[in-house]
Amino acid sequence: MLNYVWGVEIKMSKHKGRGLFASEHIKKGDLLIVEKAIAVGSQKSDGLGYSFSGDKKNLYDVHDMSHMNQVCNLAKVTSLRGVEAMRVSTLYDGTKKALKCPPITLFTERHYNRDEVPDLSVAKLQRIVALNTFSKQVGTDGKINQMFCLKSYLNHDREKNLDIVEPVPNVNMMHAARDIEKGEELCIDYAAGLTDEAERNEKLEKYGIVEGSHCVEVEEEEVEA
DSSP states (O other): OOOEEOSEEEEEOSSSSEEEEESSOBOTTOEEEEEEOSEEEEEETTSSOOSOOSOGGGTTOOOSHHHHHHHHHHHHHHTTOSHHHHHHHTSOOSOOOOOOOOOGGGGTOOOOOGGGOOOOOHHHHHHHHHHSEEEEEETTTEEEEEEOTTGGGOEEOSSOSEEEEEEETTEEEEEESSOBOTTOEEEEOTTTTOOSHHHHHHHHHTTTOOBTBOSBOTTOOOOOO
8 A cells, every 4th residue: 555645844843853744735624644554553451561661771671572573574574675664764862863855646656666665674673673662452352563664753732633544454645634735743642532630631741842832842852953
């Protein structure tokens, strides 16, 4: 499945790290992104401990069965050294490095130079999964972890301007929640659906976010190129 993207570009955020921005004037309800998860893992509540413990020292320890499934699935996909590997290689992996903004076409087209695809070690994939996964509860005793490449560039803002729906399993459709001006940063609420402040703060703390921060991509450090 090819991703669909309209009216979106990747640029450096004014506040921190990279982000997605409107390249066109967007009207409320416009469909901007359709993306399929590149790696998915699931588990029941009696599985191994959840990796996002909030402890920075253990942030990269993928000891959750769901995350281990993701790493294995991602390793299979990237071992083919196709465009998926190139997309994954652009995601933040926790190391200090100059941040580059890939062209949006990397995520919508399959044209690439195979010689430019970097080698991705299991350790690197493990860090990428830990830092770029979105989790959701399934019923009362399970959860699904999904990793999307383009969605990982979206920063957090409680006053989000994107709505996300999942019409079929592991596919996200992102619509404008309101009119968006050209050049405005596109943001989602990392704690969407939670209204209790304590629960919101607990979830956002796992990403290093203090509520009230504006459009922060917490997983990336701002580094001079």
